[in-house]
Amino acid sequence: MPKAEMYHEVYRVNQKTPEQRGEGIHIYCAMLSRWAPGFVSRGDSGEHAVYSLVKSGRSLRCSAPGSAELKAPFFVYGRFRKPMQPSRSLGPEDLVRKVILLYQDPLHDTISSHFLPRPSGTLPLTDPEKVEKIFDSIYSEMGNKTKDDALLAGLFLQLLQEVSSQQQKYICPPALQKVLTFISENLDSPELSRELIASSCGMGVRTLCRLFNRELKIPVGQYIINTRMEKVCSMLALPGLPVKEIASACGFRNPGFLSTSFHRIYGKTPLEYRSIICGKK
Numbered sequence: 001m002p003k004a005e006m007y008h009e010v011y012r013v014n015q016k017t018p019e020q021r022g023e024g025i026h027i028y029c030a031m032l033s034r035w036a037p038g039f040v041s042r043g044d045s046g047e048h049a050v051y052s053l054v055k056s057g058r059s060l061r062c063s064a065p066g067s068a069e070l071k072a073p074f075f076v077y078g079r080f081r082k083p084m085q086p087s088r089s090l091g092p093e094d095l096v097r098k099v100i101l102l103y104q105d106p107l108h109d110t111i112s113s114h115f116l117p118r119p120s121g122t123l124p125l126t127d128p129e130k131v132e133k134i135f136d137s138i139y140s141e142m143g144n145k146t147k148d149d150a151l152l153a154g155l156f157l158q159l160l161q162e163v164s165s166q167q168q169k170y171i172c173p174p175a176l177q178k179v180l181t182f183i184s185e186n187l188d189s190p191e192l193s194r195e196l197i198a199s200s201c202g203m204g205v206r207t208l209c210r211l212f213n214r215e216l217k218i219p220v221g222q223y224i225i226n227t228r229m230e231k232v233c234s235m236l237a238l239p240g241l242p243v244k245e246i247a248s249a250c251g252f253r254n255p256g257f258l259s260t261s262f263h264r265i266y267g268k269t270p271l272e273y274r275s276i277i278c279g280k281k
Contacts, residue, residue, distance in 0.1 A: 237274075
């Protein structure tokens with residue numbers, strides 16, 4: 001195959017100066033990528049945070065000791081400011097990817113690390129179609145002449161939330177999956193507690209706590225707080241949605257309690273966070 005046919009990539013770029021961007025979630029580029037078997041990428045400069053859905057094919061990180069062959073579908077990301085090593089498409093089928101690149105700033109790093117604690121990783125997916133729909137929505141919006149930065153920020157938060165949720169489903173034994181489903185379906189209830197979860201899922205509180213500590217390495221209460229805050233972040237990216245409605249949908253008794261809890265974790269009030277995410281000064 002001629003060199004020119006070894007890969008095909010289509011870019012949609014939203015390049016802005018630091019003054020135009022301000023602090024917040026800003027997508028620099030969305031890309032559709034196809035590598036033929038045997039193609040070796042140039043690697044990445046590390047200037048932008050990278051999030052990719054690999055739909056099909058197999059790849060291997062070049063020059064990385066102990067690298068394992070990766071078979072699609074999977075999600076891969078990196079947000080450290082150093083070059084990433086090249087990868088090779090192993091074939092026999094083309095390696096097909098959907099990619100977004102984001103500007104790295106403190107708010108992006110804080111939010112991304114909340115959902116994906118490690119600075120980089122390759123993650124399995126239980127429902128890659130859901131992840132692909134979000135990538136497609138981002139790619140579609142990036143094709144508009146006037147791009148809606150608030151919508152793009154909201155879609156990115158949905159992506160993080162979906163990928164994070166699928167990791168929990170991937171590693172969960174049936175008993176824990178039943179518990180996580182119950183929490184998700186009752187997240188809007190201020191009465192959600194260890195006791196209610198345990199009794200509704202047919203186990204004792206001590207058994208529930210041991211299950212979380214063993215499987216997720218986190219206390220039940222902290223998991224509920226984290227999940228609520230992930231949902232709050234996603235909903236705040238919708239500019240017209242009142243904070244009062246967000247508080248109710250996420251299980252907070254009133255907006256004041258939500259603001260206090262949110263500020264303790266993110267160092268900003270919900271409205272301050274929304275103004276940054278939606279690009280409003």
